[in-house]
Amino acid sequence: MRIVLWAAAASVALALGAQSIALAQESIALAVDGWRQEERDGVTYYRCASQICAAGSVVSYKPQPHRVALTLADFENHHRGLAKRYAGTDNMRDVRISEPKQRTIEGVRVFQVSREVEWTSGRATFSIEARLIGKNRSYSLVSDSPKREWTTNNFEGFLRRMVDIAGIEAPR
Numbered sequence: 001m002r003i004v005l006w007a008a009a010a011s012v013a014l015a016l017g018a019q020s021i022a023l024a025q026e027s028i029a030l031a032v033d034g035w036r037q038e039e040r041d042g043v044t045y046y047r048c049a050s051q052i053c054a055a056g057s058v059v060s061y062k063p064q065p066h067r068v069a070l071t072l073a074d075f076e077n078h079h080r081g082l083a084k085r086y087a088g089t090d091n092m093r094d095v096r097i098s099e100p101k102q103r104t105i106e107g108v109r110v111f112q113v114s115r116e117v118e119w120t121s122g123r124a125t126f127s128i129e130a131r132l133i134g135k136n137r138s139y140s141l142v143s144d145s146p147k148r149e150w151t152t153n154n155f156e157g158f159l160r161r162m163v164d165i166a167g168i169e170a171p172r
Helices: 007-013 071-087 148-164
Strands: 004-006 030-032 035-038 044-046 058-064 092-105 108-119 123-131 138-145
Touching: 007 035, 030 035, 030 044, 030 071, 030 108, 030 138, 058 148, 092 148, 108 148, 138 148
Parallel strands: none
Antiparallel strands: 004 030, 035 044, 044 058, 058 138, 092 108, 108 123, 123 138
16 A cells, blocks of 8 residues: 655645744645545545455544553543444444553554444444544544444555654644
8 A cells, every 4th residue: 555645735834944834734634545535624524445455444534632641451441432332222222342452653652442343234334443643643544334344454555654744742
């Protein structure tokens, strides 16, 4: 999968010491082969548009409040609370959270949990929900698809680029 940072100009400006660029004005986007990009309500979505990512797959990311004190236990408990709240509502028969893990990639902390939703239709969807916490910015990253292995492959494919973005130090 070829991933290109559209915000190369912002990165170059940061590298050259353009201190006046405000973090809130930065625009960071990825162009990803085989995926259609759309933005809605502050969330950037990538929907699979080719065989390389598996039909029905969606990956999304969103800037999050920067909470350096967040722990894996806090993250896991939040997602378990959401699962408990939504299980048995609307078309969701059951929601399960599993595999909480924490790792550090190039100085960016990554918390993640896996989620499986059983729908009343009998189908299931699989997600990986993650929080990336860099030195001074944070993002959520979510991969969702009808098969667990597709979800994992798509998540890992986007994770490295999101680590690069989360690791960009904001100007002072």
